[in-house]
Amino acid sequence: MTDQLDEALSREYEAGFVSDVESRTFDPGIDESVIRRISAMKEEPEWMLDWRLKAFEMWKTMPEPDWAHIDYADIDFQAISYYSAPKSMDDRPKSLDEVDPELLRTYEKLGIPLVEQQQLAGIAVDVVFDSVSVVTTFREKLKEKGVIFCPISDAIKEYPELVQKYLGTVVSQKDNFFAALNCAVFTDGSFVYIPKGTRCPMELSTYFRINELNTGQFERTLIIADEGSYVSYLEGCTAPQRDENQLHAAVVELVCLDNAEIKYSTVQNWYPGDENGVGGIYNFVTKRGICHDNAKISWTQVETGSAVTWKYPSCVLKGDNSVGEFYSVALTRGAQQADTGTKMIHLGKNTKSTIISKGISAGKSNNSYRGLVHMGKGSSGARNFTQCDSLLIGDKCGAHTFPYVESRNPTAIVEHEATTSKVSDDQMFLCQQRGLDPEKAVSMIVNGFCKEVFKELPMEFAVEAGKLLEISLEGSVG
Amino acid sequence: MLKINDLHARVAQNDIIKGLNLEINAGEVHAIMGPNGAGKSTLSYSLAGRDNYEVTSGTATLDGKDLLDLEVEERAAAGLFLAFQYPVEIAGVSNMEFMKAAVDAQRAARDQEALSSSEFLKRAKAACKQVNLPLNFLKRGVNEGFSGGEKKRNEIMQMILLEPKISILDESDSGLDIDALKIVAEGINSQRDGERSFLVITHYQRLLDYIKPDFVHVLAEGKIVKSGGPELALELESQGYAWLESYDRTAQDGEQ
Ligand SMILES: Nc1ncnc2c1ncn2[C@@H]1O[C@H](COP(=O)(O)OP(=O)(O)OP(=O)(O)O)[C@@H](O)[C@H]1O
Numbered sequence: 231m232t233d234q235l236d237e238a239l240s241r242e243y244e245a246g247f248v249s250d251v252e253s254r255t256f257d258p259g260i261d262e263s264v265i266r267r268i269s270a271m272k273e274e275p276e277w278m279l280d281w282r283l284k285a286f287e288m289w290k291t292m293p294e295p296d297w298a299h300i301d302y303a304d305i306d307f308q309a310i311s312y313y314s315a316p317k318s319m320d321d322r323p324k325s326l327d328e329v330d331p332e333l334l335r336t337y338e339k340l341g342i343p344l345v346e347q348q349q350l351a352g353i354a355v356d357v358v359f360d361s362v363s364v365v366t367t368f369r370e371k372l373k374e375k376g377v378i379f380c381p382i383s384d385a386i387k388e389y390p391e392l393v394q395k396y397l398g399t400v401v402s403q404k405d406n407f408f409a410a411l412n413c414a415v416f417t418d419g420s421f422v423y424i425p426k427g428t429r430c431p432m433e434l435s436t437y438f439r440i441n442e443l444n445t446g447q448f449e450r451t452l453i454i455a456d457e458g459s460y461v462s463y464l465e466g467c468t469a470p471q472r473d474e475n476q477l478h479a480a481v482v483e484l485v486c487l488d489n490a491e492i493k494y495s496t497v498q499n500w501y502p503g504d505e506n507g508v509g510g511i512y513n514f515v516t517k518r519g520i521c522h523d524n525a526k527i528s529w530t531q532v533e534t535g536s537a538v539t540w541k542y543p544s545c546v547l548k549g550d551n552s553v554g555e556f557y558s559v560a561l562t563r564g565a566q567q568a569d570t571g572t573k574m575i576h577l578g579k580n581t582k583s584t585i586i587s588k589g590i591s592a593g594k595s596n597n598s599y600r601g602l603v604h605m606g607k608g609s610s611g612a613r614n615f616t617q618c619d620s621l622l623i624g625d626k627c628g629a630h631t632f633p634y635v636e637s638r639n640p641t642a643i644v645e646h647e648a649t650t651s652k653v654s655d656d657q658m659f660l661c662q663q664r665g666l667d668p669e670k671a672v673s674m675i676v677n678g679f680c681k682e683v684f685k686e687l688p689m690e691f692a693v694e695a696g697k698l699l700e701i702s703l704e705g706s707v708g
Numbered sequence: 709m710l711k712i713n714d715l716h717a718r719v720a721q722n723d724i725i726k727g728l729n730l731e732i733n734a735g736e737v738h739a740i741m742g743p744n745g746a747g748k749s750t751l752s753y754s755l756a757g758r759d760n761y762e763v764t765s766g767t768a769t770l771d772g773k774d775l776l777d778l779e780v781e782e783r784a785a786a787g788l789f790l791a792f793q794y795p796v797e798i799a800g801v802s803n804m805e806f807m808k809a810a811v812d813a814q815r816a817a818r819d820q821e822a823l824s825s826s827e828f829l830k831r832a833k834a835a836c837k838q839v840n841l842p843l844n845f846l847k848r849g850v851n852e853g854f855s856g857g858e859k860k861r862n863e864i865m866q867m868i869l870l871e872p873k874i875s876i877l878d879e880s881d882s883g884l885d886i887d888a889l890k891i892v893a894e895g896i897n898s899q900r901d902g903e904r905s906f907l908v909i910t911h912y913q914r915l916l917d918y919i920k921p922d923f924v925h926v927l928a929e930g931k932i933v934k935s936g937g938p939e940l941a942l943e944l945e946s947q948g949y950a951w952l953e954s955y956d957r958t959a960q961d962g963e964q
Pocket residue numbers: 719720722724742743744745746747748749750751793
């Protein structure tokens with residue numbers, strides 16, 4: 231079977247088309263003037279520009295991290311364009327009728343109709359195309375409940391108090407190299423505010439698309455769940471198929487106040503590059519949430535794309551009795567590399583965290599789980615449970631686990647379980663003997679392996695994720 | 709139905725099946741007995757098309773269709789079913805979704821209309837009851853944490869749902885308690901309709917008490933060395949395989 235598996239590792243990347251829209255794109259390179267231009271394009275207030283410039287100064291002194299189990303060509307930060315937007319967005323369309331039909335077609339092709347009537351009931355979408363938010367649906371309807379869901383560039387102007395109060399409080403400007411760069415040049419992303427005691431009446435989602443060549447996408451998302459509120463948020467991402475690597479360096483901050491709950495799900499399907507590792511997105515992302523008393527943050531991610539993934543959605547469990555969860559499926563194939571996991575920082579009493587990580591490696595890919603569980607001095611009675619499973623398809627791929635535990639409190643309990651298994655010849659033969667073709671057989675076995683994570687996704691997306699895995703595995707058996 | 713002619717097969721460079729002939733007609737039940745390591749499982753894997761089980765010469769046809777030319781899943785869709793001697797687990801994949809996918813795939817391959825979910829569910833529940841497994845087995849992962857006997861009954865349930873033309877049962881009776889043995893036998897008997905055929909591999913007469921075979925064959929050293937009616941199984945039970953050695957030698961001498 232191994233021979234079969236090695237064969238034909240070419241997969242169709244369905245989202246790999248390029249949209250023909252005329253764009254206004256900055257020349258490659260970064261310096262202070264570029265940051266001033268971005269800020270000016272966005273008509274930002276002074277404080278925002280100052281904040282960016284401060285981050286830029288920090289970034290210039292910071293080294294690029296090199297501790298992850300990934301290997302990639304040096305990124306030339308002067309060869310990247312830091313801003314690109316369709317010309318049709320020069321005058322922000324007021325409604326969908328004014329949006330460039332080519333843009334609408336792009337999203338339709340990706341299976342995300344933007345016309346509200348055609349959408350899945352109960353899901354509001356913010357779509358970000360290269361550096362700008364194209365449209366945010368159901369904005370008015372959400373406003374009736376006091377829920378704010380809009381592009382972050384709008385929020386900076388319309389809700390400056392909220393943005394100033396929380397931006398950079400979870401992921402500081404100097405948190406890490408890529409976060410600092412993001413602070414300096416971020417272009418768009420989503421802003422969410424759920425008022426006290428409100429259950430957000432629909433799922434919120436953001437769809438990120440990189441289209442333009444040689445541009446980086448630096449989006450920034452800020453979600454604030456006020457006391458006792460609840461929101462479920464989903465992000466999806468795709469990019470055209472190109473031979474050049476492209477950089478995606480996002481920052482997501484979640485603020486979960488007392489008794490609030492945020493469920494954040496990601497289905498990441500950036501272009502992964504070809505079997506030989508040519509092209510694909512470099513995905514360097516900082517995602518972190520802070521939980522106040524009795525609050526809960528749940529991260530669920532299904533990572534199938536990107537040439538390189540460097541991503542550790544984390545929870546700072548500051549409040550007593552707060553809960554952090556991380557459910558992850560990371561699939562790598564071809565020459566993809568993923569170094570992903572989470573950090574659970576237990577500071578409050580009786581804080582609880584659960585980590586379920588499922589890594590699937592095929593082809594000659596490398597898949598690493600890296601997780602930190604920190605039990606602070608004040609974390610009396612805190613508990614963590616970590617389960618980390620790896621599944622290998624074929625014998626040229628690698629799976630690695632790097633768990634770190636720091637415990638400063640003797641009453642805190644940390645449990646870790648890890649398994650590694652292979653898709654066995656016996657399982658393949660059983661499936662085929664019952665009539666399934668080899669591709670269906672692998673996707674069924676892999677789906678079964680991921681079940682614990684998929685059940686955490688909102689219904690519609692669980693189905694999507696299953697299909698995505700199926701497509702991603704196409705051609706991984708001979 | 710199934711016609712095997714002068715079949716030779718090898719595993720890992722070892723010749724295991726060495727010139728095997730067997731013909732099973734529609735509606736017949738054949739039993740194969742034989743010592744450990746004789747090649748019984750190898751025969752069933754070779755017919756099903758498992759990787760690394762290489763047929764070096766000979767033919768095998770099902771209703772005239774050349775089986776050896778088909779992929780594993782195509783042989784399954786053509787109507788060949790194998791109940792495994794050692795069923796494997798597939799964690800996280802429920803029995804139900806597994807069997808639904810299998811039935812759908814086979815029906816599609818045969819250009820049959822797909823079963824509706826409700827029709828499938830009805831059949832799955834009935835099959836589950838028939839082998840006396842609680843209905844929650846449909847929701848559990850394929851063989852995940854099943855006891856040895858439960859796994860064997862689960863194989864029979866799959867056979868009932870797939871309605872194959874020819875079912876090869878590789879020691880479906882081993883490891884079963886008396887009640888389970890009856891259940892498995894009844895499961896098989898319920899599928900005998902004069903059309904569908906069975907090749908039952910077993911070491912014990914007791915299964916054949918419940919499933920009356922039309923023919924009994926002895927497989928030793930890669931070929932059928934003796935064939936007879938149900939009474940042959942009784943003889944083997946009382947005398948073992950040693951008394952067959954002379955037949956074996958005569959057969960080989962005859963060829964030289
Ligand atoms: N993968 C393999 N590599 C090497 N030898 C093998 C392999 N598979 C089977 N064999 C050998 O082939 C011979 C036949 O094995 P097989 O499993 O068909 O016997 P069997 O008749 O089913 O025995 P049992 O009654 O114990 O189930 C044995 O000697 C076995 O060791």
